[in-house]
Amino acid sequence: MLRKMLIVSVALLGMGITGLVTYSYFFMQRSPEGLAELRQRAEQTALDRGRMIITFSRGQFIDKDAEVNPEITAPFPGYRAPDFAFPDLDGKIWQLSALRGKPVLLNFWATWCPPCRKEIPDLQAFHEQYGDRIVLLGINWAEEPEDVRAFMERYGATYTTLLDEDGKFFVRYRLTGLPTSYWIDEEGIIRGMWLGAMDLEDMVEGFRKTTRALDADADGSENDASAESP
Numbered sequence: 199m200l201r202k203m204l205i206v207s208v209a210l211l212g213m214g215i216t217g218l219v220t221y222s223y224f225f226m227q228r229s230p231e232g233l234a235e236l237r238q239r240a241e242q243t244a245l246d247r248g249r250m251i252i253t254f255s256r257g258q259f260i261d262k263d264a265e266v267n268p269e270i271t272a273p274f275p276g277y278r279a280p281d282f283a284f285p286d287l288d289g290k291i292w293q294l295s296a297l298r299g300k301p302v303l304l305n306f307w308a309t310w311c312p313p314c315r316k317e318i319p320d321l322q323a324f325h326e327q328y329g330d331r332i333v334l335l336g337i338n339w340a341e342e343p344e345d346v347r348a349f350m351e352r353y354g355a356t357y358t359t360l361l362d363e364d365g366k367f368f369v370r371y372r373l374t375g376l377p378t379s380y381w382i383d384e385e386g387i388i389r390g391m392w393l394g395a396m397d398l399e400d401m402v403e404g405f406r407k408t409t410r411a412l413d414a415d416a417d418g419s420e421n422d423a424s425a426e427s428p
Contacts, residue, residue: 257400259381259390259407266387273371279304279380279388280370284337284360287347292335292360295386301332301409303401304380306368308339309349311376313395318353320398325357328402331411334358339376340365383409 260266260275271278279302283293294302305321307314325334334357338346343361350359362368371378374393381390381404389408392400405412 256394257390257392257404259404262383262389262408262410266389268385268387273380273388273391275388275390277388278386279382280367281386282362282367282370284362284367286358286360287343287350292358294335294382297333298386299384301384301405301411302380302382303332303334303405304382305334305336305377306339306362306371306373306379307336307377309341309345314377315353317377317395317397318355320396320401321357322353322355323398324401328405328412329357332405335360337362337367339368381405381408384411 258275264276266276268278271280273280279294281293281295283291285291294304303324305317309315321334321336324332336355336357336359338359338361340363341361346359346361350356371380377395379392379396379401380388383389390404392404402412
């Protein structure tokens with residue numbers, strides 16, 4: 199009997215020690231400052247999520263008045279777009295950072311991609327209507343220039359097409375599918391991204407939410423997707 203009581207006492211003592219260790223690890227080590235830091239971090243996360251405007255099923259956008267992180271380069275909304283320098287179909291080099299002052303619609307695509315082919319007429323319509331205030335750049339993924347040129351001519355597309363000849367920036371932008379598009383503001387900050395084919399309305403609405411490039415004209419009239427081509 200005495201032996202059983204001793205065993206029970208040792209077991210209870212062990213459980214008590216374990217409980218104290220657990221309590222001290224999860225609670226006693228968390229100072230008020232530590233708890234305040236955790237609370238602040240949670241509030242910041244909630245604030246960051248609140249800045250994201252989920253406007254479409256496949257798109258994420260940050261409002262033009264929301265705070266961003268221009269000192270950090272990353273292929274996500276709210277950060278500076280990774281810079282690049284690619285040749286167009288005539289061999290001219292285009293550098294993204296040299297286009298500051300105008301917003302950019304960046305569209306990664308390939309000729310073998312059915313959704314890419316589907317959106318080309320809308321991209322061309324967007325270029326014809328807003329090309330004087332927004333730069334549209336299509337970046338082709340590692341295909342032969344003559345094949346890309348013939349493809350664009352067949353579709354009647356005249357907007358600038360650049361060649362990522364080794365596919366390096368498809369990796370740099372962490373693409374998970376084609377087409378993928380980015381709305382970049384006048385300061386080079388990504389304000390929106392979209393996975394999949396867009397239509398003209400999607401393109402226009404994205405810029406209305408994320409930049410002032412399509413705000414009302416000085417005379418009070420607005421430019422919209424139904425406006426005549428210049």
